[in-house]
Amino acid sequence: MSLSATVRRWLADDENVIYECRHCGTTLMSTEQQCPTCGSTEIAKFDVS
Numbered sequence: 636m637s638l639s640a641t642v643r644r645w646l647a648d649d650e651n652v653i654y655e656c657r658h659c660g661t662t663l664m665s666t667e668q669q670c671p672t673c674g675s676t677e678i679a680k681f682d683v684s
């Protein structure tokens with residue numbers, strides 16, 4: 636899927652899982668537990684494998 640290619644650069648160590656801020660929609664790195672944009676800790680995890 637095209638979304639996978641878009642976020643691949645963010646997820647160098649785990650290409651099959653996408654983390655996205657539930658509040659503002661920012662794509663996060665897999666190691667981030669808090670959104671750097673809005674500070675929310677509500678992170679959505681998507682398994683795209």
Ligand SMILES: [Zn+2]
Pocket residue numbers: 656657658659660661670671672673674675
């Ligand atoms: Zn956010």
